[in-house]
Amino acid sequence: MVFRLFIRFFVSLFIAVFLTACALSVWQAGREEKRLKSEIERRSFDLTEDISQKVRPFLAKGDMQGAEDLIHSVPLTDDFLRVELYDPQGMRLAVSEHENTDLPKVPATIQNTTKDLIREDSWTSRFFSESKNFLHVCAMPVASESGTYVLCLYQNASSVSEEVRKIWMQHFLRLLIQTSVLLVITPLVIYLNVKRPMNRIAEWTKQIRMGQNPDSLPKKHGKIFEPLADEITKMARSLEVARFSAEEEARLRLSMEPVWTAERLKAFARRRLKERPFFVVSNREPYTHIRKGKDIQCQVPASGLVTALEPVLKACGGIWIAQATGDADKETADPQGRIMVPPDEPQYVLKRVWIDKETEMGYYFGFSNEGLWPLCHVAHTRPIFRESDWENYMKANRIFADALLEEMEGTEEPFVWVQDYHFALLPKMIKAKRPDARVAIFWHIPWTNPESFGICPWQRELLEGMLGADIIGFHTQYHCNNFMETVDRVLEARLDYERFTVNREGQTTLVKPFPISIAFNGGDENKASNSPAIDAILKNYGIQTEYIGVGVDRLDYTKGILERFRGVEMFLDKNPEYVGKFTFVELGAPTRTLIPRYQDFMVELLRECDRINARWKIKNWKPILFLEKHHSHEEIFPFYKAAKLCLVTSLHDGMNLVAKEFVSSRNDEQGVLILSQFTGAARELADSLVINPYDIGQTADSIRRAIEMPADEQRARMKRMRRTLREWNVYRWAADVIHDMTEIRPGAFV
Ligand code: G6P
16 A cells, blocks of 8 residues: 555656756757857858958969968867868869878768858858767858859867767666655655654554543654544544433433433424424524634634524524624625534634624613623623614614524424523514514523612603513523512513413513523533643743642623632632642633723733732742733643632622533532622522622632642532533423423413
């Protein structure tokens, strides 16, 4: 096999080298021949011209003897072989020939042909080949009163053919050397660049087939096989997930445990939805295409919503409509803005919707994130409500409703699942045009109490918009209660607290908690027998430490990051023995950076981080490593796995999926989750160390407790949390929503 490759490689190279060498030889020999010939011609011309000047006076006087003597006296040196003088009648008057016997004689055959050259007007020249000799003759007319005489000069031109022969020889020798080098180099190149990496990748693939995690294996297969290795890694991950699902299914059958997997959700959705299409609408798109220099990069944005919905869409298929935000989004989608995703393994359609800058400023940055976001989160940032933002919010909702209605054309009883606070008006807009559609809206953030919500000038319109849906989902019962109370205060509607429904203008809406989750797969895709070494993770940051804690957030003021930093500071104040031993790593993705509150927050965060680091840092160590950029899942996971603890200190959070992802990643059943009591996740993950993030002392004590927690206790806690996540995963969440949506009878009640 390799020999055949070598032969193919060698023969192609040889043909290429041979043809190039021939072409070069022909060109160089031709050029040299031309140069030498013109040199010979020039020398002939000079000498004949000289002789003709000297002989002309004798001919003018009719002194033939003088002319003849002159011809005999011409010094024939080196290559000049013979001189002849012809009279106007073409009779030879005089001839002089070289006496050197080593030099070729001019044969009579050539002398006869020379006569053809004789012309009266100008000089002529010709090259002849004659029995191994190469000769040149030049004929020059010498005008006199008695007519035109002709001088002929013969020159030995063998040097031309000799030079040309040498050039061919040189090229032949060079070809010989090149061929020998090729004979040695080709197998070496094939071995080093193909055979050896191929053996390595085969060995690597074998180890993966035998259950090793691709990420934990050293990558020694070289650049050439990187795309192949990437594909194999992806395949291995898919296989791992499938294997996990199959194991879960089997376990499920044996234990009758209600665990949901992607496969089970797929089958369930198929059965429930039948052929009816499934539409999801959100502001944030799951894949953004961004220009980086000449390349286009595909990014998964930092968003809990995306983390949760992506596996659902992958399992169920459908169309996800979202705002286009990447600068290369247009060219990567078709003219209708559609693109199949995930890019590596297309499973559903992403339909991108473009909105103009002004509308986006008002709708997204303004009303959604300066108004509704602080309104719903109790984080003590004052909401800003501007009339123009509200108008743009309505406009954007209308744009998305139109895009959705267009996509839904020709479908019957479609399922529409609206996401989050960006689209409170969408359910009503859709129902007005498509009463046959089943519409649900899921509110990914908290719903505050009626007093707080009451400050929103457009609370009535928001509630009416949402109540166009058949189902309104929140993460917790508490948020459902707040919502019902808000409706009760603001609208005239029939509220049924037994079934938790709102009935208004003939539309019944079920209000229900659906605690969102993640695609728990046991962390197997990141399986590594040992946690990654801290030194390896931190080697680029010049930090040496014994333990790390990790925080992963969008850099949002609701996440309690300042409080977290202060918690780390107080931990060191209280436990100085950990100086040089514990570093907290914050992986923070910048977010909503056009909003002044977020800009101020960033400044404050950096200042606080610098202050604390300046206070404590020593050589090769500092207490806080703040990595401020968007990190991919692949970049985040090694930190999760190496961390002693994960700090989730949100001041208020609908759910917080970082907490769940940390637990999911810890298939070693080690590590401690420190979790704010103000997150939805705290209700499910009771085995975390639950804290009040405003209580800095408590955070500091929890850090110490986490670091010093015995391995058995860590294991017991992790085990229980992982069991909860296995059972309450995102597939179950989606299945619950799909179940309730398909149970709805329009006009009737659930
Ligand atoms: C929260 C919201 C999501 C949003 C995410 C990221 O989780 O509930 O709807 O996508 O934050 O925020 P961004 O503004 O970047 O979409």
